Amino acid sequence: MSLLRVHQVSKRFGNQTAVDRLTFSVRAGQAYCLLGGNGAGKSTTVNLLLGFLRPDQGTLSFLDWDLWRDRAVARDHLFYLPDQVSLYPEFSALENLDYLTRLANKPSTAMAIREALDAVGLPRVAHGQPVGAYSKGMRQKVAIALARLKDAKLLLLDEPTSGLDPAAIKEFVALIADLKQGGAHVVMVTHDLQCAHLLADHIGILQAGVLVAERENRQLSLDDLEHLYFQSVLDQQESA
Template sequence: MIEVNGLRKEYGDFVAVENLSFFIGRGEIFGIVGPNGAGKTTTLKMLGGLIRPSKGSITMKGLEMSRDPVRIKSFLGFLPEESPLYEGMSVDDYLMFFAELYDIDKSVARKRISDLLFDLSLNADGKKIGDLSKGMKRKVAIARSLINDPDVLIYDEPASGLDPMTSRYITDYVRSLKKAGKTIVFTAHNLYQVESLCDNILIMKDGREVIQGTADLIREEYGKIQYRLEFRVDSTEEYDLADIKQLNGGYVIVTDDINVVNNTTKWVASRGGDIVEMRTIVPSLEDIFLSIMGIELFVD
């Protein structure tokens, strides 16, 4: 569906994106994550045909962006992170205006607008866009990106800056778009959202790929399962199996070695102590992301 090979974007001496390659199958959700300045938005703008790559190729539905940008944009929906709207227009007039730009028949456009407003729970009651809340404005921008019924959606931070309820609603709506057969590429800082939505994930740093694949593959490559054991015992003077911390009148160890856990439980039992809790800590995508970025984690 979407194939990217050797993508590079440079601005003078600055290289914003270097040697990116990936494939996205039809009906997949592909997430791109990374810190600010990683090259995420630049990548999306190249995918959307807004800027040209310095090197590399982008192919969608068998068409090359460099040769057929107009045809590709006809089945593309793009949502930037900052999406200025015509705030003096009503929602219906605004969406009809964009439908006309795509040369959509008015009767078809009216039905599509009605369906989009219903699907997005967007009841503007004839208000001007400038009078809407931030969350409702974001829904208008999403409706605009769907007015041409595109096969491919490119969304830059679709739930950015929204309250938790609206953010959750938009996350669920993006999931419903996949069920409707859309192919979606998006960026987000909410790693839980990315992990719950995406079939495949690309982690970027300094314009380059760090790793890409499923959340499970990334977890297998970079994640480290840890074990947390909390126990009580009269004295730990003879304990030398692992680093130990005091907690809630007892003691706790966190280790990635299951043998340390087994030996500690035996040691505690031999001294008449009690095991309070033992649990496995599976790293989240956020934990792995922070680790890749060099941010040390502490498990309480």
């Protein structure tokens, strides 16, 4: 079974340790959430997974690749969804996906692009409209359609539900669940406990670069998760 593995990874910036001996793994069809506030090390972890930063120690591997040494190859199988999706605002969804799939060396036919947009629930009437007028949820649907067209096997989600209304959050969670069923590995970083509880199979609580707790989500109610999170924060503050 394919696996994303982060093993004893540390990253320092000068005298500041941003990530300290981080270890976790994700199997195909699963979502792992790193839950933490500002300064917890979430962004550094994402940049390590993207191959933008070299770990000072430890390894990050996916399938047969080291995510630093083989980053150029690994990126062909990886998809990053930032908090704010950047698309060409004057282009339609169809035009954006036509250009972006070509840029990724995975050109798609017009029919395949329409089918991907249909699959993520973007209304047909919006396919040919400039994306500059889209809501955040609609832009995310275009991005997820791109992930489908690329057949991405590893999805990195950065605060994906920030600014979404409850209906859009429900749609987003359903779209990610569909990708998981297709065998994708999902890593999400967020400070949103409810989002983590809705989407993740496993949750790790990150504080000051340290993974202070890790649980299977099915073992937790939302109240349990909230208690675990704030107790972990308190414990980390007392030990600092």
